[in-house]
Amino acid sequence: MKNVRKYAVIGTGAIGGFYGAKLQRSGIEVHFLLHRDYEYVKQHGLVIESADGNFTLPQVNAYNDVNKIPACDVVLVTLKTTDNFLLPKLLPNLVKDDGVVLVLQNGLNLEPYVADIVGDHRVMGGLCFICSNKIDNGHIHHLDYGQITLGDYAKNYRACGITERMKAIAEDLEKAEISIQLSSDLLLSRWKKLVWNIPFNGLSVVLRTTTDEIMSNFYTRNLAENLMREVVSIASVNQRYISSEFVEKMLIDTEKMKPYSPSMKLDYEAKRPLEIEAIFGNPLKVAQQGSIKAPRIEMIYQQLQFLDHFSH
Numbered sequence: 386m387k388n389v390r391k392y393a394v395i396g397t398g399a400i401g402g403f404y405g406a407k408l409q410r411s412g413i414e415v416h417f418l419l420h421r422d423y424e425y426v427k428q429h430g431l432v433i434e435s436a437d438g439n440f441t442l443p444q445v446n447a448y449n450d451v452n453k454i455p456a457c458d459v460v461l462v463t464l465k466t467t468d469n470f471l472l473p474k475l476l477p478n479l480v481k482d483d484g485v486v487l488v489l490q491n492g493l494n495l496e497p498y499v500a501d502i503v504g505d506h507r508v509m510g511g512l513c514f515i516c517s518n519k520i521d522n523g524h525i526h527h528l529d530y531g532q533i534t535l536g537d538y539a540k541n542y543r544a545c546g547i548t549e550r551m552k553a554i555a556e557d558l559e560k561a562e563i564s565i566q567l568s569s570d571l572l573l574s575r576w577k578k579l580v581w582n583i584p585f586n587g588l589s590v591v592l593r594t595t596t597d598e599i600m601s602n603f604y605t606r607n608l609a610e611n612l613m614r615e616v617v618s619i620a621s622v623n624q625r626y627i628s629s630e631f632v633e634k635m636l637i638d639t640e641k642m643k644p645y646s647p648s649m650k651l652d653y654e655a656k657r658p659l660e661i662e663a664i665f666g667n668p669l670k671v672a673q674q675g676s677i678k679a680p681r682i683e684m685i686y687q688q689l690q691f692l693d694h695f696s697h
């Protein structure tokens with residue numbers, strides 16, 4: 386991988402717009418693929434209203450055709466996972482031979498899907514701990530947090546330690562004032578994130594509520610904890626082991642969080658498709674493979690399917 390890296394952002398929304406804009410602000414060359422607000426962003430650029438300080442980029446490299454973007458060293462995938470069916474068309478010519486596709490989405494088994502398109506050696510994953518929303522054309526509202534946990538990918542999610550290319554990308558992101566943690570085991574990090582996303586993304590939609598209300602009620606706090614424990618038992622099918630202390634910490638951290646609507650709740654309110662398969666369906670497939678019972682997750686999966694079917 387070269388010393389000076391060129392980035393592409395596939396999906397200039399809440400997280401792609403935010404991280405991409407920070408990278409460009411730090412002096413890195415970034416190319417943004419846009420969708421409905423392409424004309425607007427081409428003319429006016431991006432506005433980032435952020436808890437870390439507001440800033441504007443009056444000019445960005447905006448595209449509505451992936452074929453016009455030059456081949457890049459790092460391609461950030463920041464579409465909703467419900468749009469991942471687009472990736473076989475978007476990725477092959479965009480990533481350089483020695484480049485990587487960095488999958489920044491929520492969910493499980495996203496990297497193997499991308500690896501089938503670009504090869505196992507050109508994939509990396511990242512877990513975003515950020516509260517952000519795209520509120521208008523070219524306008525991102527970043528509310529809180531922002532750290533990315535980066536992990537390299539190898540076939541079947543073999544843990545690959547801290548690689549040189551991870552360090553190189555982390556350096557770019559840190560220079561752009563994005564906080565980074567390096568994970569030596571991407572699959573373990575994905576399961577740990579699901580310990581949070583499965584209860585809170587699911588319950589906030591099904592119960593039309595926010596994290597603080599879930600945590601303040603005896604019954605829903607218990608339900609969240611039991612959902613977390615189901616996630617932990619499914620992870621063991623992948624030989625990834627998560628301690629009870631980790632579950633406890635997640636609960637305590639969530640209690641301390643400002644009241645929040647997770648990304649799936651924002652999607653539901655905006656009548657956008659819900660990321661059910663990536664966050665619930667794929668973990669449930671692993672449960673099935675390992676003959677693990679996860680009745681609460683399964684029920685939320687079924688309820689979400691119902692809500693998603695009638696909401697857009």
Ligand SMILES: NC(=O)C1=CN([C@@H]2O[C@H](COP(=O)(O)OP(=O)(O)OC[C@H]3O[C@@H](n4cnc5c(N)ncnc54)[C@H](OP(=O)(O)O)[C@@H]3O)[C@@H](O)[C@H]2O)C=CC1
Pocket residue numbers: 395396397398399400401418419420421422463464465466468471489490491513514515516517518519648660
């Ligand atoms: N938002 C958050 O705080 C967090 C999000 N995540 C995860 O990050 C991922 C991205 O989520 P988020 O940023 O919120 O999603 P957004 O919906 O804000 O962003 C996705 C972007 O993809 C664009 N897009 C859709 N179709 C196309 C297309 N055909 N070509 C080009 N661009 C397209 C959309 O454009 P348009 O709107 O014009 O269609 C939109 O701007 C998800 O997996 C989510 O779970 C993880 C942690 C926190």
Ligand SMILES: CC(C)(CO)C(=O)C(=O)O
Pocket residue numbers: 491513514515516530581582586646647648649
């Ligand atoms: C954990 C959280 C809230 C952001 O870090 C998230 O993943 C989401 O909103 O889906």
